[in-house]
Amino acid sequence: MHMRVGVIGGGQLARMLVPAAIELGVEIEVLGEAPGAAAAIAVTSIGAADDAQAVLAFARDKDVVTFDHEHVPQAALQQLVASGVAVRPGPQALAVAQDKLLLRERMAALRLPQPVWARVDSADDLTAFIAAVGGRAVVKTPRGGYDGHGVRVVTAAADVADWLGAAPLLAEELVPFRRELAQQVARRPSGGTALNPLVETVQRDGVCAEVIAPAPRSAGRVADAAADIAVTIAAALEVTGMLAVELFETDDERLLINELAMRPHNSGHWSMDGAVTGQFEQHLRAVLDLPLGSTAPRDDWSVMVNLLGGPADGDLDARVPGMLAQHPTVKLHRYGKQPRPGRKIGHVTASATELDEAVFQARAAAAFFSDPPVQS
Amino acid sequence: MHMRVGVIGGGQLARMLVPAAIELGVEIEVLGEAPGAAAAIAVTSIGAADDAQAVLAFARDKDVVTFDHEHVPQAALQQLVASGVAVRPGPQALAVAQDKLLLRERMAALRLPQPVWARVDSADDLTAFIAAVGGRAVVKTPRGGYDGHGVRVVTAAADVADWLGAAPLLAEELVPFRRELAQQVARRPSGGTALNPLVETVQRDGVCAEVIAPAPRSAGRVADAAADIAVTIAAALEVTGMLAVELFETDDERLLINELAMRPHNSGHWSMDGAVTGQFEQHLRAVLDLPLGSTAPRDDWSVMVNLLGGPADGDLDARVPGMLAQHPTVKLHRYGKQPRPGRKIGHVTASATELDEAVFQARAAAAFFSDPPVQS
Numbered sequence: 063m064h065m066r067v068g069v070i071g072g073g074q075l076a077r078m079l080v081p082a083a084i085e086l087g088v089e090i091e092v093l094g095e096a097p098g099a100a101a102a103i104a105v106t107s108i109g110a111a112d113d114a115q116a117v118l119a120f121a122r123d124k125d126v127v128t129f130d131h132e133h134v135p136q137a138a139l140q141q142l143v144a145s146g147v148a149v150r151p152g153p154q155a156l157a158v159a160q161d162k163l164l165l166r167e168r169m170a171a172l173r174l175p176q177p178v179w180a181r182v183d184s185a186d187d188l189t190a191f192i193a194a195v196g197g198r199a200v201v202k203t204p205r206g207g208y209d210g211h212g213v214r215v216v217t218a219a220a221d222v223a224d225w226l227g228a229a230p231l232l233a234e235e236l237v238p239f240r241r242e243l244a245q246q247v248a249r250r251p252s253g254g255t256a257l258n259p260l261v262e263t264v265q266r267d268g269v270c271a272e273v274i275a276p277a278p279r280s281a282g283r284v285a286d287a288a289a290d291i292a293v294t295i296a297a298a299l300e301v302t303g304m305l306a307v308e309l310f311e312t313d314d315e316r317l318l319i320n321e322l323a324m325r326p327h328n329s330g331h332w333s334m335d336g337a338v339t340g341q342f343e344q345h346l347r348a349v350l351d352l353p354l355g356s357t358a359p360r361d362d363w364s365v366m367v368n369l370l371g372g373p374a375d376g377d378l379d380a381r382v383p384g385m386l387a388q389h390p391t392v393k394l395h396r397y398g399k400q401p402r403p404g405r406k407i408g409h410v411t412a413s414a415t416e417l418d419e420a421v422f423q424a425r426a427a428a429a430f431f432s433d434p435p436v437q438s
Numbered sequence: 439m440h441m442r443v444g445v446i447g448g449g450q451l452a453r454m455l456v457p458a459a460i461e462l463g464v465e466i467e468v469l470g471e472a473p474g475a476a477a478a479i480a481v482t483s484i485g486a487a488d489d490a491q492a493v494l495a496f497a498r499d500k501d502v503v504t505f506d507h508e509h510v511p512q513a514a515l516q517q518l519v520a521s522g523v524a525v526r527p528g529p530q531a532l533a534v535a536q537d538k539l540l541l542r543e544r545m546a547a548l549r550l551p552q553p554v555w556a557r558v559d560s561a562d563d564l565t566a567f568i569a570a571v572g573g574r575a576v577v578k579t580p581r582g583g584y585d586g587h588g589v590r591v592v593t594a595a596a597d598v599a600d601w602l603g604a605a606p607l608l609a610e611e612l613v614p615f616r617r618e619l620a621q622q623v624a625r626r627p628s629g630g631t632a633l634n635p636l637v638e639t640v641q642r643d644g645v646c647a648e649v650i651a652p653a654p655r656s657a658g659r660v661a662d663a664a665a666d667i668a669v670t671i672a673a674a675l676e677v678t679g680m681l682a683v684e685l686f687e688t689d690d691e692r693l694l695i696n697e698l699a700m701r702p703h704n705s706g707h708w709s710m711d712g713a714v715t716g717q718f719e720q721h722l723r724a725v726l727d728l729p730l731g732s733t734a735p736r737d738d739w740s741v742m743v744n745l746l747g748g749p750a751d752g753d754l755d756a757r758v759p760g761m762l763a764q765h766p767t768v769k770l771h772r773y774g775k776q777p778r779p780g781r782k783i784g785h786v787t788a789s790a791t792e793l794d795e796a797v798f799q800a801r802a803a804a805a806f807f808s809d810p811p812v813q814s
Contacts, residue, residue: 087770
């Protein structure tokens with residue numbers, strides 16, 4: 063049993079790994095981009111994730127290295143492996159989460175359901191694709207996108223003229239979907255997996271806003287299909303740690319793979335409070351090749367609402383007492399970040415026996431942190 | 439809302455405050471006795487709790503100072519208050535947890551139920567007390583005792599001859615009790631309180647071994663009496679933070695006050711996993727004068743078992759995989775301490791709808807960390 067884990071990247075995912083590490087008795091050290099990171103309490107080195115020397119120096123005395131994000135270049139990952147560090151998930155798996163074109167190719171090879179897509183190398187390619195899918199398409203830069211960045215809905219190649227110079231791009235049909243779902247699975251290097259309940263994710267402006275666990279009206283066929291997809295991907299790509307598969311549920315009741323994340327994921331934050339084993343504890347267990355914990359929900363329903371942006375006056379602290387006074391059963395998680403428009407600065411989770419109650423509690427609690435301020 | 443909390447003492451209670459601080463977005467810094475403390479991840483200063491200069495230097499930039507233990511001398515506490523630091527709980531309250539004779543005097547003044555007791559200044563005093571309570575008595579050193587240290591059952595004054603030179607001592611009747619209970623309450627400086635469920639505590643060799651939450655067969659009169667006692671003490675002593683009242687339930691169904699702790703307490707560890715608001719989060723809310731969280735249990739029964747001593751070979755890590763594999767619903771908490779006979783090195787908590795199941799799961803999981811090793 064190896065017990066010193068290094069995390070590359072000091073954001074909120076690294077921050078939320080810390081409590082789980084403390085409980086399991088695992089030493090955790092973080093490579094942060096700059097002082098004052100969300101995970102500052104565990105930051106032991108400062109360096110950029112794309113600085114191979116910084117990453118190698120940080121990893122030297124770690125038993126296992128894992129990630130806050132997917133932005134470590136393949137060259138650095140390969141050097142880490144060559145130097146004998148256990149990198150989890152490994153470079154081959156991470157490559158598929160780093161490159162959306164590679165993702166589409168691998169999912170196609172696995173014959174898994176996904177939107178109609180094409181690799182686009184030129185304006186002519188894209189014009190042809192747009193025509194083939196009915197006049198509108200989604201275009202994505204294969205690398206570096208997150209939270210809606212690097213994604214555009216287009217009707218003509220000219221809409222991404224600025225991107226075409228750096229082709230290839232990924233073009234996809236605009237999927238007519240009923241809702242978005244996410245299926246998480248944890249996988250150990252020795253092969254064991256543990257599935258989380260399928261959840262519904264609500265996006266606003268390309269950013270995750272709310273998660274409902276479990277996804278309403280998903281028992282049976284839908285949940286089984288999502289589970290099969292996630293386990294197939296985890297095994298085929300030999301993912302280690304948490305894998306999140308973002309899915310579209312189409313108007314005609316198919317599930318199509320949208321994107322993958324190979325780390326704890328916003329769609330799983332509810333599990334910290336709402337499941338027997340939270341996703342951060344599960345990620346540590348998985349990357350350390352420890353037996354995985356029960357993923358059973360602790361309540362009938364849990365609803366997570368992201369705190370986005372925060373109050374315009376920047377005084378997040380001032381909003382806390384009112385929220386806690388009105389919502390004694392809601393769990394607050396702050397990320398140690400200064401408010402800024404659109405930024406994820408925390409989340410709240412409410413659990414209840416009735417979905418309506420959990421939704422109300424979580425949304426009302428989150429509203430304390432938005433503008434105009436809610437009176438209490 | 440003040441947000442930088444300093445904790446004096448770096449033991450497991452300080453360690454378990456850290457995850458709660460991360461979640462609430464509270465900065466936490468710890469004054470540890472030596473490098474490698476259980477709370478090492480948050481230790482920012484090294485110094486002894488009875489070194490007034492070290493304590494004052496540590497407290498200078500904190501908004502609130504609280505405690506891992508009760509061993510900070512009154513002189514240092516008074517200096518802290520004089521220097522403008524919010525000390526929670528305050529010196530007057532802490533004095534009652536620091537001195538068992540003072541405790542008995544204050545409880546008597548409040549007319550709260552407690553064992554028959556006497557202040558003993560000489561062998562003659564003790565001989566007379568032993569005769570008055572039937573030939574056997576419990577003698578305690580007023581200060582510095584913990585986990586059974588500083589407590590002896592005696593039949594003659596000669597049994598504590600070594601202590602009488604440092605009199606006064608506290609002598610108490612040997613209470614004929616059916617079981618031990620503990621009642622926790624959180625209190626804010628502005629006066630709000632939140633009661634935890636009454637729990638049953640099982641001691642072995644003077645050390646807490648197991649806790650059952652809620653205490654079986656305690657609904658109604660017993661729980662009401664325990665709650666009244668705890669709230670009365672918290673208000674009268676103006677305790678801030680968590681207060682634990684250890685109680686004897688006598689064979690004739692009275693509740694008698696045994697001891698007090700003014701900090702998170704072993705009897706409340708179950709609440710980290712078994713209640714909506716764990717005692718460490720609640721302690722932070724209370725000392726920061728934030729609204730208190732719901733103390734509702736999340737399951738019908740939770741059972742906490744301490745990991746005492748650990749395996750003789752000292753290799754605690756090696757026992758973890760077997761335990762996790764057999765008990766996927768049990769929550770493990772390690773304290774980052776090396777195994778040593780009798781030492782508290784962690785705890786496990788199991789929750790279930792049937793008490794038998796929670797007891798079995800928690801005890802079986804804990805057995806993995808004792809000798810002889812359990813085969814898995």
